Amino acid sequence: MAPVPSLPIKVGHIDDVQELRKAKPATVPERFIRDMADRPKVVPNLSSSLDIPIIDLSKLMKTDKDEVMQLKTACEEWGFFQVLNHGIDLNVVEDIEKVAEDFFMLPLQEKQKYPMAPGTVQGYGQAFVFSENQKLDWCNMFALGVEPPCIRNPKLWPSKPVNFREALEIYSREVRKLCKTLLKYIAVSLGLKGDVFEEMFGVAVQAVRMNYYPPCSRPDLVLGLSPHSDGSALTVLQQGKDSSVGLQILKGQTWVPVKPIPNALVINIGDTLEVLTNGKYKSVEHRAVTHKERDRLSIVTFYAPSYEIELGPMAELVDEKNPCRYRRYNHGEYSKHYVTNKLQGKRTLDFAKIQSKTSN
Numbered sequence: 001m002a003p004v005p006s007l008p009i010k011v012g013h014i015d016d017v018q019e020l021r022k023a024k025p026a027t028v029p030e031r032f033i034r035d036m037a038d039r040p041k042v043v044p045n046l047s048s049s050l051d052i053p054i055i056d057l058s059k060l061m062k063t064d065k066d067e068v069m070q071l072k073t074a075c076e077e078w079g080f081f082q083v084l085n086h087g088i089d090l091n092v093v094e095d096i097e098k099v100a101e102d103f104f105m106l107p108l109q110e111k112q113k114y115p116m117a118p119g120t121v122q123g124y125g126q127a128f129v130f131s132e133n134q135k136l137d138w139c140n141m142f143a144l145g146v147e148p149p150c151i152r153n154p155k156l157w158p159s160k161p162v163n164f165r166e167a168l169e170i171y172s173r174e175v176r177k178l179c180k181t182l183l184k185y186i187a188v189s190l191g192l193k194g195d196v197f198e199e200m201f202g203v204a205v206q207a208v209r210m211n212y213y214p215p216c217s218r219p220d221l222v223l224g225l226s227p228h229s230d231g232s233a234l235t236v237l238q239q240g241k242d243s244s245v246g247l248q249i250l251k252g253q254t255w256v257p258v259k260p261i262p263n264a265l266v267i268n269i270g271d272t273l274e275v276l277t278n279g280k281y282k283s284v285e286h287r288a289v290t291h292k293e294r295d296r297l298s299i300v301t302f303y304a305p306s307y308e309i310e311l312g313p314m315a316e317l318v319d320e321k322n323p324c325r326y327r328r329y330n331h332g333e334y335s336k337h338y339v340t341n342k343l344q345g346k347r348t349l350d351f352a353k354i355q356s357k358t359s360n
């Protein structure tokens with residue numbers, strides 16, 4: 001079942017943050033100002049002793065045991081890692097970044113030819129806004145369904161820049177291969193057969209979201225992107241080459257910044273893998289913050305099972321010590337649930353959680 005909005009919803013006026021920045025660079029409208037508890041702490045530099053793990057895919061592909069162990073630790077303890085030697089040609093990575101940047105730099109009128117209707121997730125605008133009093137993110141988004149063809153809305157694939165469609169097709173093909181490869185080694189790291197996810201997923205759903213965060217005069221008051229975990233199985237995130245730091249992940253009580261590494265891609269475990277692994281590998285809450293002078297671009301691919309698939313914790317990962325923590329459900333229903341709720345940290349996954357007496 002494909003996600004569709006059911007009721008017409010009133011979201012009020014949503015300022016386009018790039019236009020706001022152009023017209024009134026010092027202004028932050030009330031709707032973007034977060035409650036005290038949700039505001040980010042602005043740290044002057046990145047001298048953090050905590051860095052998300054780095055995985056070398058070329059070593060994984062030789063089934064290097066140490067690298068498989070590193071992958072296991074990364075998935076268990078972080079839910080995030082950066083992948084080096086990912087095998088995607090640098091030109092492909094550069095081309096998608098260029099077309100994404102060129103798209104966001106088009107006049108508003110041109111971008112608005114591809115509007116994201118309220119309550120939907122494809123097109124240009126702000127997703128996950130469902131009420132007039134909901135706080136807004138300091139971000140412009142452009143999101144498209146890519147695979148399978150039935151989730152595509154060709155009217156939303158832009159004609160400008162002229163090479164956008166071609167660059168996205170090529171990039172998506174490569175990222176799809178990468179996701180399959182990573183899922184193979186994730187399975188191996190769990191002691192499972194390498195093709196278990198590929199076999200289970202059917203024709204996987206793949207979508208792309210491009211996020212553009214212009215500079216903000218008050219990065220201490222706003223969020224670029226609200227805290228959330230991803231509904232996918234796996235997410236591949238490319239940070240723009242000249243982008244400022246912005247992605248942060250929640251480790252314990254601390255928001256840890258993810259330092260951009262040249263030519264690396266950031267990978268994170270989504271809600272679907274958390275469920276399938278019975279919580280052994282977790283989808284970790286993350287958010288984006290903004291910068292006073294610098295902008296930021298991210299290109300994010302969500303890779304998930306077919307909507308037809310029924311899923312729940314895999315039998316191999318459930319035993320007396322690890323009782324079943326999630327119910328079985330249909331992935332199409334979860335997708336619908338995900339896209340019809342605001343981003344709300346890890347709360348979206350309550351959809352599938354079995355509340356035990358001891359869990360909080």
Ligand SMILES: COC(=O)C(/C=C/C1=C(C)CCCC1(C)C)=C/O[C@H]1C=C(C)C(=O)O1
Binds near residue numbers: 122209230231233338
């Ligand atoms: C703005 O969109 C998202 O953040 C998002 C949605 C992705 C999708 C599309 C853009 C087209 C239709 C399919 C899909 C819902 C995947 C996040 O994707 C996550 C959420 C779920 C569920 C998922 O599988 O990926």
Ligand SMILES: O=C(O)CCC(=O)C(=O)O
Binds near residue numbers: 209247286288298300
């Ligand atoms: O821009 C970023 O780094 C975060 C993007 C993200 O988490 C998402 O699009 O789901």
Ligand SMILES: [Fe+2]
Binds near residue numbers: 228230286
């Ligand atoms: Fe995300």
